[in-house]
Amino acid sequence: MTRWQWLLRLVTRRMWFRAALMCGFGGALALAGALVGHTISYHFAATVGSKSVDSILTMLASSMLAVTTFSLTAMVSAYAGATSTITPRAVQLLIDDSTAQNALATFLGSFLFAIVGIVALSTGLYGETGRVILFFGTILVILMIVVTLLRWIEHIARFGRVSDTIDRVERAAMAAVERMAVPLALDYAPPAVAQSGMTGVPASTMARVTHVDIALLGEIADAATVDIHLLALPGRLAEPGRPLALIAGAVDEAVLEKVRQAFTLAHQRAFDHDPRFGLVVLSEIASRALSPAVNDPGTAIAVIEAGGRVLLRLLDHRSDGRTRLPARIHVPPTALADLLDDWCRPIARDGAAIVEVGVRLQKTLGALARHAPAARHVIAREALDAVKRARAALASEADRDLIERTHRAAFGA
Template sequence: MKRWQWAVRLLTRRMWFRAALFCVFAVALAMAGALLGHTISYDFAGKVGAKSVDNILNVLASSMLAVTTFSLTAMVSAYAGATSNITPRAVQLLIDDTTAQNALATFLGSFLFAVVGIIALSTGLYGETGRVILFAGTILVIALIVVTFLRWIEHITRFGRVGDTIERVEHAATQAVRAMAQRPRFGEKERRAVPSGATCIHHNGIGRITHVDTPQLAEVAKEIGGEITLSALPGTFVDPARVIAWTTVRLDDRQMRRIREAFTVSNNRAFDHDPRFGLVVLSEIGSRALSPAVNDPGTAIAVLEAGTRVLAAILRHDPEERDDPFPGVHVPAFAFPDLLEDLYRPLARDGSATVELGIRLQKSLAALAAIEPRARQDCMLEADDALARAQSQLASSTDADRLRTVHDRIRQHADR
């Protein structure tokens, strides 16, 4: 995805964007009567009875302002609840919710439509024939309000709840899997050393990489006749001392600037191209649920199951079929042990005294090992770590023996 396409995607997610579009549509619809009123005959205008549009617009103006205020209050309350009770990192998914944005845009645009219509009527801008078009526009707006309001009533009953937020994070992480350029790397962690004499590119900003313009990097690689190797993936924290890419070809200032500009750096991480961030947020939700103040292991188990589905999607990801190759650009793979640590390590630490979670965690890792044989060693190492943490925290020897039995059975099956 090009950088300008990424910028447009971010723009369309802003809450004011949809509201502004609907407001423009509402003003255009309200003024259509003044521009197209001459196309309606006086006889037809007299039969329709559009004189009642004044009262309808007054009702819309008074009611839509109250509904808009109520909707905005409900949305802010959901954001505040998610921040304090779930995790602040998941709030952005609630802000980007299209149903909530459409509802707010529809109610605000309807209010503006009614206000503009009342003003135009008071100035006599429409005339008898223009009222017919305004009347038809009012009926259309009312129909939109009814449909949107019914959807909003159903949506607001679960908007911002824990289960709803877990589903949103899981969906965002699964969508991010499609942006992965390669399948994950298994086995021990390794760092690819930068060759001696290579040209290293650093970024001037300080923050998290949220997007990499791979097509632009491919253009530069073609221009220099060499390969550009990325040293930082989306989600990586960068600063002027951090190498973000390197190449064995000498670069001029313009080429280095183009490579640097291909990396978008923001203050916060984003879900779109960073599946690790989705796993981190899921683990945060689970850790919050396991805190003594909440003590909700059921939510932690739901998080574990959601994270297992995300990791399964990563293991099944086939970039050769889904992603277009960019010659000349080498993108390193995510390390699968890091992905496992992002999800399981916090849950194993904070839920070490809960045998139900421990058993579910062991079975989750066994399911991943069954999907991809190359991941068995990584999964079993994580299972061993979780077992060791639980054995030192479980107060009941019966629970400890039960967890040990489950772990041994899973390990025997994985070693076959």
């Protein structure tokens, strides 16, 4: 995905974008009668009975304003609830929800359609034939409202709930895995790139990397006949003193600026190209659920299962060669140990005193180890750390024995 495609994707996901499109459609549909009304015969217009369109539009305008206000209030309440009870990092997924945006856009567009139609009728812009176009347009809008309302009623029942948010984070992390073009290091740390003889590309500010235009970097590398070694992948905190990439060879400032422009920086991390962020958010949900104020181990167990599925997909992605990098672009692998630390350690720490959470964590890590024998020792290290934390936190000897038995059964130790 190029930089411009990424920026276009961000714009189309903004809440105002769909609302603006539907408002434009509603206004254009309301004015269509004045433009194409002459194509309708007067006899047909007299038999349709479109005189009642005035009262229909009046009811539509008043009801759609109320429905739009209610829908916006419900969405804001869901955002506030997710911020306070789940994790603020997951709110962006709720804001980007297409069903909620479509509902709000449809209601707002219908309101604007009714207002424009009422104004046009009061000014005499429509003739008898133009009112027919407005009448059929009103029927079309009502059908759209009914379908949208049915979907919105079914959707709002679970919108912003804990289980719904966990599913959203899991899907976002899975989608990020599918877009990954970097290999996964199972049994070793990513090797450091020797910086001698290389030109660093420093960041101009301190922000998070959200997207890297690999295609543009490939074009730059081919044009300058150099190799580019990426150091900052999506999710990395860019700092002025740390290079975003290293260029094997001497290049001028213009090439450095082009390489710098290939990195999109933002104040907040994004889910799209950063599966590690998805695992971090999942662990935050579990930590909030395991806090003494909430005390919800069931949510933590659901997070463990969701994180296990994401890691399972990451392990399978290691041999997925569908995404190819340009020949002169070198990307460091992502260490599995870092991913496990981000996801497993907070859950093991905050759930150490809850035996049910510890048992589920050991079983999930054991399943991952059986699925990827090459990564067994990395996963076993995290599992052993969780056992040690549970042994120190559990007051019951029976609970400690259960955790240790589960660990031995999962890893055959």
